[in-house]
Amino acid sequence: MNRSLENAKKTTSLASQIQAATGIALHHCYQCGKCAAGCPVADTMDLPSCQVLRLLQYESPEFDRQVLQSEAIWLCLSCETCHTRCPQDIGTPKVMNFLRGEAMRLRLAHPRSKDTQAFHHAFLGSVGRHGRLYEIGMLMGYKLRTGHLLKDMALGSKLHEKGKLNLLPHAIEDKAALKRLFKQTLNNPDSKE
Amino acid sequence: MSRVGVFVCHCGENIGSTVDCPEVAERCKQMPGVVHAEDYKYLCSNPGQNKIKQAIKDHQLEGVVVAACSPRMHEPTFRRAVTDAGMNAYLCEVANLREHCSWVHEEADSTTEKAVDLVRLQLEKVKRNKPLQPIEVPITKTALVIGGGVAGIQAALDIADSGHKVILVERSPALGGHMAQLSETFPTLDCSQCILTPRMVDVSRHPNITLMTYSEVEHLDGFIGNFKATIRKRARKIDEELCTGCGECLQKCPSKDISDGFNEGLTTRRAIYVPFTQAVPNIPVIDVENCRHYQKKKCDRCVKACPTKAISFNQQDELIHVDVGAIVVATGYKVMSTEKFPEYGYGTYPDVITGLQFERYASASGPTQGVIKRPSDGKEPETVVFIACSGSRDAAKGVKYCSKICCMYTAKHAMLLKHKNHNSKAYVFYMDIRAAGKNYDEFVRRAIEEDGVKYIRGRVSRVYEEDGKLVVKGADTLLGGRPVEIKADLVVLATASLPNDGQSELARKLHVGCDEYGFLAEAHPKLKPVETNTAGIYLAGACQSPRDIPETVAQASAAAAKVAALLSRSHLTREPIVAEVNRRPAPLHSDCTGCFLCESACPYRAIGQEEILDRDGIVIKTIAKINPGLCQGCGTCVATCRTKAIDLHGFSNEQIFAEIMSL
Known part of the structure; x- marks a missing residue:
């Protein structure tokens, strides 16, 4: 497994696509974990929402792929609890929605x-x-x-x-x-x- | 003395509820030497104090015992009261019936009995009290500031502006300290030198400041208000009067490859040098260790080059004696070197540098005129990894404490890199981001949110070279410790701040304490943060613990305020509770045999030696002499003295024994 992050940003990262599409700047997330703490389905997720954002922050192809393949993005109910409580006003449900679309488009969606x-x-x-x-x-x-x-x-x-x-x-x-x-x-x- | 008045205070319910105060007063009347005894609800109140004053007049009292709260609380109050009635303050004693009796015992006859005993002790003491006069000590109205960094500069200017003379001693050839090396300062990014150099010039021009660069404190004697310092003014080998700072000599010097300390070893300098262009004073120094004239006994190119004949190879170190009243220590810090980190290459990888070296690259006055380059090949690095907490908060291999400034300067470094090279990538490995300060957290968020610096929470376990890159292996603890690997061109270690070289030796010379890490110790962490345990010596800046510029400047001004308050007094008044070596008629002269055990036992270095001379001026005996200005009245010497030649005023052996025998 190539863990190296040197290739980051050479292809357009998910984070920059998300910023272009939704205006949400994922690097504003400072990983307080309040989103995951309030999420009603966090228990069933393979990646808590804060880790989804964290992986995207790296802008590495490997981590991006991992997010798209995760089940978590399909379990999000878009209930907006996380967004309502986020101190940095990050619209996580919108991010999840984008990721679902991208996962389907690239045929990476979780089985x-x-x-x-x-x-x-x-x-x-x-x-x-x-x-x-x-x-x-x-x-x-x-x-x-x-x-x-x-x-x-x-x-x-x-x-x-x-x-x-x-x-x-x-x-x-x-x-x-x-x-x-x-x-x-x-x-x-x-x-x- | 046998006319003592006893006054028993109820302290409201505090004493009155468990001690039968009228009974105590009644019992005291029976004691030999007591001519008057009474009790009162609140003796510290004005009517209470008036009762004492009245009784002194009515009964011609020669001593007073106040049985009340702790003497720490109201001894000064009652001593003032008796002074108002014409009695010497030191003939008034306080028996502590509150903390030592009523608060710690139940209401009982035995409690009252103990209260009576406590009064009896003080009664026996007060009968043997002698009138004492406060000691007045003159003050030398000059301050000594040690260290010419931003702390020393600020302290010197503030003291000088308040109208007192200042001697500023700096070890290196120029003022400025570490701040002169910095590029920009957080959180405003103003240029460090631009804000510091005017201050340096102010120091050199201030009529009240005597600037001594290339000098060190060699020795210190004396006490608050009356220190005697010996300063070694090292030979520059340049006549400061003649030198115009033209710089002709610098060009001609053939010894070239000497590591430049001001540029943190990133460049070289010559054997005759000025540390940096804006140096104050702008006078070169000859580095004798590397100069060919001294090492090979030949070469006089600088002499030939000098248009004013200012080179003086024969110049010697001078020892200068100065009298000062107060001292500010502002000796700064140093940073841990990269050699301390085996896992980051033991200092063998040229592209693993310290934060201070990065500052020099980023500085417009640095080796690259502000272009960020890497030492190995001079290329501009694309990917830079910053490692915070390098050696800090590492009890096993580094230091236990947080170096405090690294979080902020690392954010600044990453930001400067992104500003200077937009295509670069900056990664910061951190454990916590400690950005408590005005506009500090906003600054760090700006680095992350606006400049796109990537922060990764975790410590770097290893850095190694592979294919011309530095492979940084860390983990992201926010992803459950997932391993992360970055191939970097340059690695910057935010190495721990350490006590400066020679700081412990200086602390010994000044007789101030150090903490467990070697930083200078304050007298009280909250209420006396700029004082040391030695009266008249104050601290400013990072010599006390790692701190940033705003905090350093604030502390330097605080120390200056303390010094100004001290120097603006005409003399010092001190408690006369000091020890004294007795004197006897000849031929004994004193019980002191001159063993000087007391001299080594005294924690305040208040004991010296005194020669007793006969009429012809011949020494007949050498005995100990206690300096009342330095003595704090701790009594250690009294206990140490083998011949009982020393006694403490106000707490004589006779008094203590009388107290014990009365029980």
């Missing part, structure tokens, strides 16, 4: 992220088609993608009782605007806002 990716696809697919969530459609899409056909079926009846499962989708009125929105976002996925 266990398959289900999460399937959920994201099913969710966005449903919203993209109808402008709001069509639960049954999304569930079917998710289950077909993952093969977990019978998992969590008991929850289905509860959702039905509460009237959450409508048989037919309810679409929004201005579908053209929706299309524009999606097109714009997909063309410029890392826009700052």
